Amino acid sequence: MNNTPFPDSTLPQQNRSFPTIVDHDERKQNSLFQRWYALTAIPEAPRQASFFQREAARKSRLFSTVLFFFTVVIIVFLPCCLLLPNHYDFWIDTVLIALPLLH
Numbered sequence: 001m002n003n004t005p006f007p008d009s010t011l012p013q014q015n016r017s018f019p020t021i022v023d024h025d026e027r028k029q030n031s032l033f034q035r036w037y038a039l040t041a042i043p044e045a046p047r048q049a050s051f052f053q054r055e056a057a058r059k060s061r062l063f064s065t066v067l068f069f070f071t072v073v074i075i076v077f078l079p080c081c082l083l084l085p086n087h088y089d090f091w092i093d094t095v096l097i098a099l100p101l102l103h
Helices: 032-038 049-083 086-101
Strands: none
Touching: 032 049, 049 086
């Protein structure tokens, strides 16, 4: 007699194939992020690319996204720096805006 909590019969194996990769939508290619990626990130790796090429493209897009939001935050806080008594903060923020664009 089987004293395990599992039944004797095994479950039928399901076909666990991955779905095909969805083709890119043309509407997404005109979005703000797609234009930003075109300026700042390396192009997406093709399907048959090696793991290292896909990983490099993923890291590039991640870095580009972080850079985008960093730039937005700096631009939003730039007018606040004009209200501070020390105007050097304004110039520091202006330099911080220019640094990502020089990348």
